[in-house]
Amino acid sequence: MVETKNPVANSVMVLREEFDDWAVLFNPDTGQAFGMNPISVYIWKNLDGKHPVGEIVKDIRVNYNNVPGEVDEHVNKFIADLVERGFVGYKA
Amino acid sequence: MKRKIMKTPKSVDLATTNNCNLRCKYCSHFSSPGEVAGDLPTEEWLQFIEELGRCSVMNLTLEGGETFVRKDLKKIIDAIVKNGMRFSILSNGTLITEEWAEFLASTGRCSSVQVSIDGSIPVTHDSCRGEGTFHKALQGLANLRKYKLSATVRMTIHRKNVRDIEGVARLLIDELGLSGFSTNSASHMGTCKQNAEQVQLTVEERGLAMESLLLVNKKYGGRVGAMAGPLAEAKHWTKMVQAEREGAKPFSGGGYLTSCGGPMNKIAIRADGVMVPCLQLCTIELGRINKDSLADVWQNHPELWRFRERREIPLTNFEFCKDCKFIPYCRGNCPALADTFLGDPYHPSPDACLKRFLEAGGKLPDEKLLMEKEACACV
Ligand code: SF4
Ligand code: SF4
Numbered sequence: 001m002v003e004t005k006n007p008v009a010n011s012v013m014v015l016r017e018e019f020d021d022w023a024v025l026f027n028p029d030t031g032q033a034f035g036m037n038p039i040s041v042y043i044w045k046n047l048d049g050k051h052p053v054g055e056i057v058k059d060i061r062v063n064y065n066n067v068p069g070e071v072d073e074h075v076n077k078f079i080a081d082l083v084e085r086g087f088v089g090y091k092a
Numbered sequence: 093m094k095r096k097i098m099k100t101p102k103s104v105d106l107a108t109t110n111n112c113n114l115r116c117k118y119c120s121h122f123s124s125p126g127e128v129a130g131d132l133p134t135e136e137w138l139q140f141i142e143e144l145g146r147c148s149v150m151n152l153t154l155e156g157g158e159t160f161v162r163k164d165l166k167k168i169i170d171a172i173v174k175n176g177m178r179f180s181i182l183s184n185g186t187l188i189t190e191e192w193a194e195f196l197a198s199t200g201r202c203s204s205v206q207v208s209i210d211g212s213i214p215v216t217h218d219s220c221r222g223e224g225t226f227h228k229a230l231q232g233l234a235n236l237r238k239y240k241l242s243a244t245v246r247m248t249i250h251r252k253n254v255r256d257i258e259g260v261a262r263l264l265i266d267e268l269g270l271s272g273f274s275t276n277s278a279s280h281m282g283t284c285k286q287n288a289e290q291v292q293l294t295v296e297e298r299g300l301a302m303e304s305l306l307l308v309n310k311k312y313g314g315r316v317g318a319m320a321g322p323l324a325e326a327k328h329w330t331k332m333v334q335a336e337r338e339g340a341k342p343f344s345g346g347g348y349l350t351s352c353g354g355p356m357n358k359i360a361i362r363a364d365g366v367m368v369p370c371l372q373l374c375t376i377e378l379g380r381i382n383k384d385s386l387a388d389v390w391q392n393h394p395e396l397w398r399f400r401e402r403r404e405i406p407l408t409n410f411e412f413c414k415d416c417k418f419i420p421y422c423r424g425n426c427p428a429l430a431d432t433f434l435g436d437p438y439h440p441s442p443d444a445c446l447k448r449f450l451e452a453g454g455k456l457p458d459e460k461l462l463m464e465k466e467a468c469a470c471v
Contacts, residue, residue, distance in 0.1 A: 014176045016148040018099055026150050028176050029200055033150070 005090035007079050008049035013087050015044060027087070039064065043075060049091035053079060095400060097356060100147035100387050105155060105360035105371050108137070108168065112158040114184055117220040117283060118250055118291045121157055124282035124432075125374040128364040132381075134164040136365060138171045140381040145175025147386055151203065152179045155371065157363065160187035166195060173201050181205045182246075186225055188232030190239075197239035204242040207233045209273070210250070212259030219252035220278075220291060233268075245273040249301050249322060250291040257304040265312055272315030275305060275323050280443055281372065281432050293322070299455045302326035306461035314463055320426060320444075326457055327466055329446045332421040334459060342420035349405045349424035349440065355396060359386075369399050372428035373437060402427060402438055412440060416447045 016024040021038040036044065039060065046056045057072045068074070082088040109131045112121070121127060144152070152172055159165060159181055172179050178201045185207035196202045209229055211217030217226035236243035247253075247260050257275075264270045277298075278284045278291045293301060301322035309316040309323065318324040335343065345351075352370075359378070360371045367378040367389055378396055379389045389396065407413040407424060416422070424430075425444035427437035434442070442448060450456075 012176070014148050014150070016098075016100075016102075016150065019096070024150075026148070026176075028150070028173075028178050031178055031203060 006049050006052050007047045007083070007088050008091045009044060009047040009082075010087050010089065015041070017041065025087070040078065043078060047079070047082075047088055095356070095403075097391070097400070099391070101149060101357060101359045101390055103151040103153065103358040104144060104149055105153045105358065106137075107156055107361060107363040107371055108154050108159045108165070109157040109162050110363040111161050112156055112184070113161055113187060114158065114222050114225060115283070116184075116222070117287045118248065118278035119283040120279060120281040120372060122283045123286060126362060126371055127282070128362055128366070128374075131162070131363055132365050134167055136382055137164075137168050140361070140365070140386075141168070141171040141175050141177075143382075143386055144177065149177055152177055153182060154179055155182040158184055158187065160192065169196075169199060173199050177201070178203050183232070184208050184221065184225070185229035185232030188235050190235045193235040193239040193241060196236075197241055202241055204244050205236050206244045206246050206274075207236070208248060209233070209245045209260065209264065210248050211253045211256050212263040213256070216253040216256040216259075220248075220250055243270075245270060247273055247275045248278055249275060249293065249305075250278040251293060251297060252291070254293060254297050254301050254304070257301065258308050261308045261312055261316065265315060272312070272317060274317040274319070276318065276321035277301065279320075279429060281428070285432065295449065295452045295454045298322055298325075298449070299457070302329075303457040303461065306457050310461060310463055325444060325446075325449075327462065329449070330456055330459055330462055331466075332418050332446055333456060335421045336417050340421075343423070345403075345423050346420045347407055347422070348403055349407070349427070349438070350403045351423035351425050352402070352427050355400045359390060359396075369396060370428060372426075373431055375431060376437070399427075399437070405438060407440060410440060412442070412445075413447075418446050422446065 012029055014026040014028060016026060021041060023036045023041045025034045025036050025044065042060065043056055053075060057075050060071055061067050079088060107126060110128060111131065115122065160183060169179065180203045183205060196205065207229055209217060210221060211226060214226040218224065233243055233245065245264055249257065264273050277293055280288065280292065284291055302325060305316060305323040306326050316323060355369050360368050361381055362368055362374055365381040367381065368374045369376050376395055376399060378393045407419045407422060413419060425441035429441040429443045430439045431437040
């Protein structure tokens with residue numbers, strides 16, 4: 001099933017951005033930390049409940065070079081993974 | 093060239109107080125440069141914790157003195173939770189009531205509480221920490237475990253408990269069912285410096301501690317840990333001797349003052365709010381909380397950069413290391429100890445110098461006592 005609501009990041013999560021545009025996504029409730037590449041960071045920052053996934057994908061195509069054709073599939077998979085981990089929910 | 097660093101430190105150690113309910117004979121805090129006048133008011137800590145949250149710091153370690161003497165500790169911990177961080181506590185254990193343990197567990201953010209247990213019986217534990225502290229520390233440990241907190245134990249080895257190492261392992265692992273414990277030894281800092289005769293291990297006792305620790309560690313399948321002190325030395329020095337004998341290639345970081353990686357990912361705050369590289373190294377003052385920006389100090393302070401670049405100083409620079417055959421395998425040891433012995437953190441520490449230990453007649457344990465995975469000289 002394709003989610004039609006806008007994804008929103010769980011406010012408990014902490015994004016530690018580094019100088020090279022990579023970041024660590026930290027869950028203080030569990031102590032788990034995940035490395036994020038610059039595109040993942042860009043997506044994460046847009047998970048504010050105001051941006052539909054389609055719009056995020058469109059923006060990536062505009063703002064980054066050499067974006068693969070199947071980027072929408074990658075973004076959807078990435079967000080689904082974050083939802084499964086409880087880091088992201090959906091806003092109507 | 094400047095090394096690559098993180099934008100802000102990942103972890104920060106907070107000396108939340110200067111005070112303690114005990115006066116241990118080998119305390120590294122009292123009578124050290126870390127013992128400063130007065131504690132910060134609650135508001136100062138709360139304001140700084142908000143800044144730590146904005147800097148996306150992940151972990152705080154609360155220590156002192158003894159952090160549980162602070163009446164406002166719950167407020168401080170609430171602020172840590174509210175600002176998206178986790179915390180650990182280093183404690184003597186004697187003030188950890190059931191109510192405290194319940195509170196810590198309720199936060200869901202407590203990574204660990206380390207309690208000091210130095211003996212298997214009151215005589216050995218209390219000899220340096222004070223009468224009645226053994227039972228109180230054990231009670232504190234029991235309270236933490238009742239609430240399923242991650243409770244760890246640190247044994248500080250000194251002259252009065254060096255023959256009780258196996259007893260401590262039996263108590264903690266066999267009787268209490270802990271997964272393991274860590275060790276260190278009374279080091280030449282603070283009060284320990286004044287009581288050195290009474291508490292600091294002699295060369296012979298250091299050898300004895302190394303042998304006992306390797307034996308106990310082997311018996312318990314590697315469940316005794318150490319970042320410093322006789323167990324760490326027993327492992328590292330034995331490998332250094334083996335490597336030198338076999339003409340092995342240099343150890344990673346060997347030949348330079350690389351032993352301390354702290355300033356690459358953490359910073360510390362003294363009880364008076366002064367930022368320092370480490371609570372054991374309080375002489376290098378970097379700024380003051382709520383006055384200087386943490387991120388700015390972290391990214392730009394020249395003394396912190398000098399301290400980070402300590403790693404590039406070769407041991408061949410030092411007269412102290414002249415003609416030492418262990419240079420390719422030596423990392424120069426703890427800068428805080430070098431500072432307390434020589435007033436110079438940019439020097440190898442004489443305390444953990446293998447060459448001097450051997451020259452003083454020190455005996456290393458039998459290499460066969462190393463566990464299989466530790467026995468290779470190719471570190
Ligand atoms: S070693 Fe720890 S418990 Fe003992 S006096 Fe010092 S701060 Fe207090
Ligand atoms: S003299 Fe001591 S500190 Fe220097 S290289 Fe040799 S063992 Fe290391």
